[in-house]
Amino acid sequence: MRIMIATAGSRGDVAPYTGLGAELRRAGHDVALAATDAFAPLVRDAGLEFRSLPAGTRARGDVTDKRDLMRTAAAFTTELGQGFADAVDQGTDLLLLSTTTAPLGWHITEATGTPSLGVYLQPTAPTGDFPPVVTGSRSLGRLANRATGRFALRMTDRVYAQAVTQLRHRLALPPASPAEVRRRREQAHWPVLHGFSTALVPRPSDWRPGLDVVGNWWPHHDPTERLPPDLEDFLSAGPRPVLIGFGSMASGDGERLSEIAVRALRRAGLRGILQSGSAQLAADEDDVLTVGALPHALLFPRLAAVVHHGGAGTSAAALRAGIPAVPVPVTADQPFWARRLATVGAATAPIPFGSLTAERLADCLRQVVKQQSHSRAAARAAQHMTTENGAQQTLRAIQHLTEG
Numbered sequence: 001m002r003i004m005i006a007t008a009g010s011r012g013d014v015a016p017y018t019g020l021g022a023e024l025r026r027a028g029h030d031v032a033l034a035a036t037d038a039f040a041p042l043v044r045d046a047g048l049e050f051r052s053l054p055a056g057t058r059a060r061g062d063v064t065d066k067r068d069l070m071r072t073a074a075a076f077t078t079e080l081g082q083g084f085a086d087a088v089d090q091g092t093d094l095l096l097l098s099t100t101t102a103p104l105g106w107h108i109t110e111a112t113g114t115p116s117l118g119v120y121l122q123p124t125a126p127t128g129d130f131p132p133v134v135t136g137s138r139s140l141g142r143l144a145n146r147a148t149g150r151f152a153l154r155m156t157d158r159v160y161a162q163a164v165t166q167l168r169h170r171l172a173l174p175p176a177s178p179a180e181v182r183r184r185r186e187q188a189h190w191p192v193l194h195g196f197s198t199a200l201v202p203r204p205s206d207w208r209p210g211l212d213v214v215g216n217w218w219p220h221h222d223p224t225e226r227l228p229p230d231l232e233d234f235l236s237a238g239p240r241p242v243l244i245g246f247g248s249m250a251s252g253d254g255e256r257l258s259e260i261a262v263r264a265l266r267r268a269g270l271r272g273i274l275q276s277g278s279a280q281l282a283a284d285e286d287d288v289l290t291v292g293a294l295p296h297a298l299l300f301p302r303l304a305a306v307v308h309h310g311g312a313g314t315s316a317a318a319l320r321a322g323i324p325a326v327p328v329p330v331t332a333d334q335p336f337w338a339r340r341l342a343t344v345g346a347a348t349a350p351i352p353f354g355s356l357t358a359e360r361l362a363d364c365l366r367q368v369v370k371q372q373s374h375s376r377a378a379a380r381a382a383q384h385m386t387t388e389n390g391a392q393q394t395l396r397a398i399q400h401l402t403e404g
Contacts, residue, residue: 001402002091005119006034006105007098008053008080010248012313014039015219016121016195017098018046022220023391024398034087034101046220054083073159080104081163085170088112094398099124103160104167106181106190111171117401118192119394121312122333125192125211126150127204136335146206157182191401193394197316199384200340212397215388216316221295231273231299234289238271240304241289242365245275249309249330250353254280260358261307262288267362270304270369296321305368307361310334310350315341322382324374326364328353345377 003024005017014035021031025047032049043050081104088095088108095116097105102118109116122133126149128142134152139145157178164178189210194201195217203213227235235241244261258274258281265272265288272288274281282290296314300306300321308314310329315337318325325347327338341347348364368374 001093001398002030002032003094003096003398004032004034004051004088004092005096005098006053006084006087006101008036008100009098011039011042012247012311013098013100013121014042016217016313017096017119018042018048018220020096020119020195020217020391020394021048022046023217024395027395034084045222051087052083053087054079070159074162077104077160077163078166081167082170084108085167088114094402103156103178103182104163106185107164107167107171107173110181111173115401116190117397118190119217120192120194121196122336123194123196123201123204124153124156125204125207126153127206129204129206130201130336133333133336136329138339153182154179191397193390193397195390196312197319197381197385197388199319199381200315200337200344212393214393214397215385215390216320217390217394218297218320219295219313221297225295225298227294227298227302228291231289231291231294234271234273235302238287240302241271241273241287242305242307242369243273243275243299243303244307245277245281246279246309246328246330247311247314248278249311249334250277250279252279254282257281257356258283260356260361263358264361264365267358268365268369270365273299273303305365305374307365309353310336310338310341312337316385319346319378319381320385322375322379324348324368324378326351326361326368328356328361344381346374346381348374 005021007014007017017033021033025031032051033043034051034053036053040050084104092114095105095114096119097116099120099122105116126146128145131140131145132149132152160178191210194213197215198213257279261274262283262285274283274290276292296317300317303323305324306318307326310327311334325341327341327347327350329335329338329350330353338350342349348368351360
């Protein structure tokens, strides 16, 4: 079967699908992954065909006004929709659609008759169990959580309105609003698999049929890959260090964050590793090593704890390794995952990025490393995650969809 996975976003929105795609390919499927050009090497290293999607995900200029942000997002989805239509060839047998590409892929499915399946990294369906991921707010109670969840979907519909109008015109489909098409999908119980662990987010009991939580899809990495020799030497030279990194967040803030990180490590009496990331963290200290991008699966089990931005993938990788975290969420879904980590006991209470200080970070580091309750909670979650196999669940869902 020829399968195309389509996603858009930062590295954390793409990397999990490289692992899923590699598993599907091992099962005998011909797999292509469509993403923006920056991730072509990541996709090809996993042995998958790469297909290009246009547009970047960063706002153009300093966009802080909510209306400007909505306009920027609408322009991005419009450009993405046209590129998405170009990326799907006539031989595609199945579309796997991420959270960002599903509102576009539904129309391609309607026009071509190609079956599709949702493969989401975040929960988006309204529920009373928690507020919408994108709001970053605390629970408002079951009724209010569901109401704000429905409001969040309406805001998403607005972002995709222009893209949907142009895409349906191009595909020679009759006019239909994003909300109308979304409601059709919901009424048809369009299947969506959620690639995160029930250790963090159990499946809400008030979700409609067709929405399932299957466990994580882990990023592909070469099984022969090893950590760099200088890092191995550092890890062997003393107690387990703490990793501090913000992934693709905090670009241009590296000098300030590096200073905060080193001061916090000194105050807590800990060795540390700074992962440069988009912020370009760096330090020249005896007990602090700077590294670039490395597979979480290789490094995290060697650590005492990790300070991170609360991205879904990094949060899951820390749990999988059984190590506690200090989450410092920056934006988007990061406050949600940071709170989930704290709720299960595997992390301290989140430190909002704008409130980060060396003193506050040092206090949290002492807490998360010295108090065994966080480590025990992380170990329990890691054990739970060994019972899940997101890729195998996805394979079964594909078989059921295509044979049904």
